[in-house]
Amino acid sequence: MRFFSDNAAPVHPAVLAAMAEADVLDTAYDGDRWSGMLDARLSALFETEVEVLWVPTGTAANCLALAALCPPHGAVLCHHDAHIQNDEGGAPEFYTHGAKLLLADGEGAKLTPDTLRALLSTIRVAVHQVQPHAISITNATEYGLTYRPDEVAAIGALAAERGLALHMDGARFANALVHADCSPADMTWRAGVTALSFGFVKNGGMGAEALVFFKRGLVEASRYRRKRAGLLFSKGRYLAAQILALLEEDRWLANARNANAGAALIAAAAGERLVHPVEANEVFLRVSAEEAAALRDKGFDFYDWGPGEARLVVSWNQRAEDIEPLAAAIAALR
Amino acid sequence: MRFFSDNAAPVHPAVLAAMAEADVLDTAYDGDRWSGMLDARLSALFETEVEVLWVPTGTAANCLALAALCPPHGAVLCHHDAHIQNDEGGAPEFYTHGAKLLLADGEGAKLTPDTLRALLSTIRVAVHQVQPHAISITNATEYGLTYRPDEVAAIGALAAERGLALHMDGARFANALVHADCSPADMTWRAGVTALSFGFVKNGGMGAEALVFFKRGLVEASRYRRKRAGLLFSKGRYLAAQILALLEEDRWLANARNANAGAALIAAAAGERLVHPVEANEVFLRVSAEEAAALRDKGFDFYDWGPGEARLVVSWNQRAEDIEPLAAAIAALR
Amino acid sequence: MRFFSDNAAPVHPAVLAAMAEADVLDTAYDGDRWSGMLDARLSALFETEVEVLWVPTGTAANCLALAALCPPHGAVLCHHDAHIQNDEGGAPEFYTHGAKLLLADGEGAKLTPDTLRALLSTIRVAVHQVQPHAISITNATEYGLTYRPDEVAAIGALAAERGLALHMDGARFANALVHADCSPADMTWRAGVTALSFGFVKNGGMGAEALVFFKRGLVEASRYRRKRAGLLFSKGRYLAAQILALLEEDRWLANARNANAGAALIAAAAGERLVHPVEANEVFLRVSAEEAAALRDKGFDFYDWGPGEARLVVSWNQRAEDIEPLAAAIAALR
Amino acid sequence: MRFFSDNAAPVHPAVLAAMAEADVLDTAYDGDRWSGMLDARLSALFETEVEVLWVPTGTAANCLALAALCPPHGAVLCHHDAHIQNDEGGAPEFYTHGAKLLLADGEGAKLTPDTLRALLSTIRVAVHQVQPHAISITNATEYGLTYRPDEVAAIGALAAERGLALHMDGARFANALVHADCSPADMTWRAGVTALSFGFVKNGGMGAEALVFFKRGLVEASRYRRKRAGLLFSKGRYLAAQILALLEEDRWLANARNANAGAALIAAAAGERLVHPVEANEVFLRVSAEEAAALRDKGFDFYDWGPGEARLVVSWNQRAEDIEPLAAAIAALR
Structure with a gap:
């Protein structure tokens, strides 16, 4: 019996079925009817207008998010045990063109306003030092802990105060959400999250994640970045179908x-x-x-x-x- | 009836069947048994030892190839109508960290030794000018023409003479090959091709292409680049299975x-x-x-x-x- | 007698004298009194509030300008004989993180609204194609021709119409200006120029150019980019002094x-x-x-x-x- | 009386004099007679054949060195208080196209084989983690401590054992050397150093440092990178002259x-x-x-x-x- 990871499990039968249903000719890239449903479907889920891009992997979702939130000369604050720091082979630096990850502490890979403030206090406002532009948290964390909505909101408040964007790596967003027993909205934009990597691969999907933007004006350039990274499948309907299948019937x-x-x-x-x-x-x-x-x-x-x-x-x-x-x-x- | 492109067609039934067969727990990334078969399967097909990476899109295959063949400060010679120049949203520049595409002429988007020599003659050997490191040709071309093996070999000879690598964008490699009625080996490494983007998406696949290296020493860093680009699926078996299914029974x-x-x-x-x-x-x-x-x-x-x-x-x-x-x-x- | 180029001549005696005068302890980087005079001095010259960065080379000035005007996934339109295309060793691609230079025609390396429109007409608005963000012209051009203010203004009008920024590579700005016998303002911002590489090295300087921004909001990130490119001299006063010396007494x-x-x-x-x-x-x-x-x-x-x-x-x-x-x-x- | 830093002091009179002497027409870039003397002059100093590039700043020297020693998908090990980590505005990430700096501990900003081994032990050999390619040490360190030759050699031995290059940031190389009272050779290549940023700006220079390669095969691409970074002065003789003047008469x-x-x-x-x-x-x-x-x-x-x-x-x-x-x-x- 394998307990290595949740990243290699078979896919949910409804996912395979949905992909078979999508196995018809439709417009290429994300012009198909499945891709076309994502914005509305996820806007309903999040109780606000969101803009969504399917991408094939969690690393792609995270790094397109970071590229949207941080310029090449900026920094993203994250935990020293964050997946983006340790397990993505330098993808954040690739997608952001060399932005720095600045590392904060915290029990169980959880950041807190205090550990973030301690990190921020070491950064002088000067061209010699890379300036922070975003915070990235992982929910559930790399150690299986979760942020409650109020904990996210405390970090969201700090982010707002310092003019930083807030990204949530939600490779296990579903697991965190059911633990907190709250609404997707409370866990994200109501708590100040700017962009969410909404994971499906560890949740019964095959190769599709949703990059969700809660703030207007970020998705446009991200569409270009997605293409430029070789991530724009010509048969995108098979990715959208996976996401829709897992959302269906909860x-x-x-x-x-x-x-x-x-x-x-x-x-x-x-x-x-x-x-x-x-x-x-x-x-x-x-x-x-x-x-x-x-x-x-x-x-x-x-x-x-x-x-x-x-x-x-x-x-x-x-x-x-x-x-x-x-x-x-x-x-x-x- | 749609004749827009061959990039949005449904997938071959054997592909869907193979993916369903691969729907069992196996090792993550490319540690599974399907991924493990690719090198041998394609080495047999090409009658030489090759090293192969699955990737989800043709753009990813092309650009990982270019990144393996050209440093950031170098140039790739290609046709001014090449897909890498006009239709990949700047992905070559992203993956190569800003290498230049230098553009040559040729009827029907085909390069020839002569048009390549004309382009090469404009480049002084000096730090002020970006130096050529590779040639990229598309077979079949963007206008549906094909290179015969001897035409590839003529370009391969020029590449060897100038110390350049030779990449073939084979998004429609199968179509070119059946037209030429030659062996995959004759069309590629025997003609001097260093790396091939072997396309399956336009050939009945869903989202899998094979990046084939004919030269030793290129695949290692490419593995890191594939991960760094967010292209390393945790459930890679579903990609390998597509490729294997299309190769099976020809x-x-x-x-x-x-x-x-x-x-x-x-x-x-x-x-x-x-x-x-x-x-x-x-x-x-x-x-x-x-x-x-x-x-x-x-x-x-x-x-x-x-x-x-x-x-x-x-x-x-x-x-x-x-x-x-x-x-x-x-x-x-x- | 050497007529190779104007880029290797000795420096103007007033430049050496000014550098000797600046040979006193002062605040590092651009905190010194010479650097502190640049904005005002050039604002007076251009009859509008400008923001100025000294940089050591023309390539640095050009490429910091392009990086300020074009995102990594965008394109800059320039002449196929432009210095940024042919003689800067790929520096534009380095500084912009891989933006594309799209090449237009024109007699004597001069762009015209017509040749630019012809180029623009080939670019579909789609993620598959790199979208234009800026135009770069060289005045005087690589062939020693000059743009008159009305010619610049015609390009500036096109740029404004298409939402593009306009950069002027002024490695030989002085030569163009005295030929046109017009004011610096008429040649630049009044004609729609967003940023100017104001060259001094070919004009009697040693190693200092002025990057002039006519539009607010561009200099801030450029300060970070200048540092990040290793261009922020700790003894910046020696660069500022060169510029001031050449401006003095016209x-x-x-x-x-x-x-x-x-x-x-x-x-x-x-x-x-x-x-x-x-x-x-x-x-x-x-x-x-x-x-x-x-x-x-x-x-x-x-x-x-x-x-x-x-x-x-x-x-x-x-x-x-x-x-x-x-x-x-x-x-x-x- | 200012004790802020040694980076803003006036220049040595011999430097100004040498620059005035170089104020004659000569070949552009590094084709002049001063630049042409650097390799031989520094080879004599280091008692071995070295290859040298002048660059204007310490950040440029450090980052061109790192780009020569580490690919974009690799990592450089350095102290968490290293200048390259904290004071260069992300220039290492810019020049290396996003390589990671992995941070080790050590008293007084000095690395030791033990702290390096501890850091190395955290890195799995897997595409998910950025692999080390180089170590960078600063001598004298950011806290004014120095490495003795035997201490450098111990790190050099570790580097050799692990297949890593060794870079020395020598912004204050002279200060370290006179403290150790040893030869430049003993402090560098005999101790395993691959490349040295040999600082002159803090030592009486105006804006010139020497990037010294002790290993063949690194300078060639670095010449292209120097141009591509906008660092290739057309009047390079004024930089070479500074270095030569400070070396003269010790x-x-x-x-x-x-x-x-x-x-x-x-x-x-x-x-x-x-x-x-x-x-x-x-x-x-x-x-x-x-x-x-x-x-x-x-x-x-x-x-x-x-x-x-x-x-x-x-x-x-x-x-x-x-x-x-x-x-x-x-x-x-x-």
Whole structure:
């Protein structure tokens, strides 16, 4: 049983079905009827007029967002454990033409107004130093913690005060949202978010994410940047169809609830072993090398996460009965 | 009936079937079994050891190739009607960090050693001028002409003589190949091609192309560039599966033959109206505005291509019976 | 006697003297008193509030201007013989992060509204094509022709109509201005120029040019770009002092008048041999290889400019008595 | 009396004299006789064949070096207080097209093999993470400490072991060298340094630094990059002349010795107040706000350096009699 990541799971059956339905001739690029529905569909979801671009990967969504929010000579503030800093192979620097990521601290990869202020205080307003233009937060974070809407809003208020844009990397936005049990609007634009990378790949999609702009005037140049990055599929309808299929019948929320519930099962069994509270679908455990080996012997796969720690991620399609043996095996380690 | 382009057609049934087969958990990125088969599969096809990266779009394939072949301070020689110059939204400049495209002439968007030499003769060897590092040709060309292997080899010889790499944009490689009726090897590395953008999207694929390197030492940095461009799908197996499905049973060749045959049908009807010889699946016609309107009235859609000209492209899945009415309508214009 | 170019001449004595005067401790970068005078000095000259940055080279001035006027995904329209296209080693692409130069025609390297409109008409408004954001003209041109204020204004009107910025590469601005015998204001902002590369290096300076912004809101980011390009001298006063020294007592105009007069002397002797009218300090001659050799034998150095042509450039400091022997030698070729 | 920095001092009289001597017509760019002497002059100094480019600023030298040593998709390891990270306005990212600076720790802004190893151990060899290609150290450091040759060699050995290049930012190379009392060769290539930014601006120069390559094959592309960055002065002789003048009669060493001696005077007076040992020409003092104000009241200017600290820098031209009053004033604070 694999708990490496939620990024390689099969896709939701409704996604495959929707792609088969889209398998008809239609206008190229994003001129088709599926792509044409995205703005309205997501505007309804977010209770405000949004502008949306499909893109194939989370890295593409994040980096097109950053390029829209920060000039080449500027900086984006993020956590030192942020995905954009550590796991995107320098894509932020590629898309922004060399903007700097300036790194802040925070428990569980969460930024706070205080850690951001501490970072901001080190930057002189002078051409010698790269000036901040945006903040990027990840929700849920790289350690499976989530920001509540009020926590986002506190950062949003700081961003507004300093004239910074606010980006949310929502590769696991659904998981954060169902944990917070709030509306998409409360988690984003009402809390000051300028642009959201709305993730579907880890939520039952195949290769489609939605880049959502809450502020007017950002999508236009982003369309050019998307093309210029080789991301404009000629058969874009297959990407739009994935997003629409997961939004339909709230599948995205159900998928996230299922994954979070699986992680909660493991967390309950892990007790004191938990490195971080489990708020989404990721579990970080303290396990010795012997214990990790014992779990692997029983057929459970996962990543080591530094010495004495392991990361387990539950995917949208893993069922309680898949997870209970793992939970039991972890409990039995005690 | 749409003859706008071959880039928006539905996908081949075997492609959808292969994607459904790949809909199982496997290792992320390109660690899966489908991705793992590409190098061997294409090495067999090309009768030499090649290194292959899947990418989602033709623009991505072209521009990763150019970035591998030309430094930021260098230049790529191409035709002034090349797709990389006119239709990729500046992606070559993005991926190469600002390398220049230097533009040569040639009938039907075909370069020749002579037009390339004429261009090269204008470039002084001096830091003031951007120095050539690569040549890029498109086969079949933007006007539906093809290079024969000996024509590629003549350019390949010039490239070797001047120390330049040679890239082939093969968005319609299959169409060119079946016209030339030669082996993939003869059309590429045996003729001096360094890297090939091997197109599948216009050949029955959904969103997958193969970037093929014939020279060692180029793929390694390209892996990093692919990730850095946000092109590394976490579920790469769905891309590899598309490519493998089209190669299987020589579907890619059958699809190209069918499209070329459709274009030949139109060409036969068009006679003197042809702007260019029809060697692949594109037809350029001389038609007056009234004639174009008449064709559209009968339900045939296509692009105007400058004043008095029209472009019609036949897709992999259009059948003779779809095309005959168009051919008849064109013939009836006389 | 060297007529290779005006870019390597010694500096005006007043420039050296001013640099020696500036050889005192003052605030670093552009916080010194000389740098602090530039805005006011040039605002007076241009009869409007301008914002000015010193930079060390013409390439730096041009490319910082282009970066201020065109985003990475945009295009700059210029003549196919423009210095930014042919002689700056790809610096425009470096500074703009890969914007494209789109090339227009025109006699003597001069653009006209008609040739610009012809170029613009080839660009579809679509993400597939790089969209124009600016026009760049060179005055005096690479062939020593000049734009009159009304010619600049005609291009400025087109730029305004299409929402494009207008940059003037004024490496030889002084030479153009004295030929037109108009005010700096008439030649620039009153004719629609957004930014001017105001050249001093070819006018008796050592290594200082003025980048002049006629539109508010462009200088701020340019300050960051100047630093980011490694162009912000810590001892900037030595650059500002050069500019101020040449402006003082209208030395820049006297120097240009002298150089233009020298070229006129040659032109008068050359008669039918002239390839272009001589309006500034450059002369292009038709000479056979034998004639060129004969001139060189007499000690006159210059560049061949394609087969059967030669370029001779008169520098600010060459006196009539230096030039008369050359004029006589040319006349004697007949 | 100003102790803000050593970057704004007047230039050495020999520099001005050499520039006046170079004020004759010679070949443009670096074709002149002064530029032509640099390779041989610095090869003699470094006791090995080196290749040298003049550039106008330290930022330009550093960033051209980094661009030669690290591809756009790579990383440079440096100290978190390095000038390239904090004070060059993102120039490293501009010149390298977005390479990342990865930050290591170390007392007094000095890297050690241990802190570098700790940083390297966090980087997985995978396309998701930006891979290291070079190390950059500053000697003397931003806090006025120096690396001894054996310390450089230890880092050089690590670099060699890991296949990394080693860059030395030598904005204050002279100050470090006279402190170590070793040969330039021992401090650089014999210790594994690949490229040196050899600073002259802080050592009596006006606007010229030498970028020195100790490894073959790096200078060629750097020549193109220098042009492409707008750094290739047409009157390059005035830059080369500065460098040659400071090397002549070992003026650069005398200047550094003088500045270091001045700093030592202050250090001796400061005693317990010193934040770092004083090994070059910078002094960091613990002073209360009141004490700082008292010093300023007496006419001494300097930067606050965080709360309770001050930075004082001695320039090449400050004499003992200039400094003694400051030393006395500091001593009197006790």
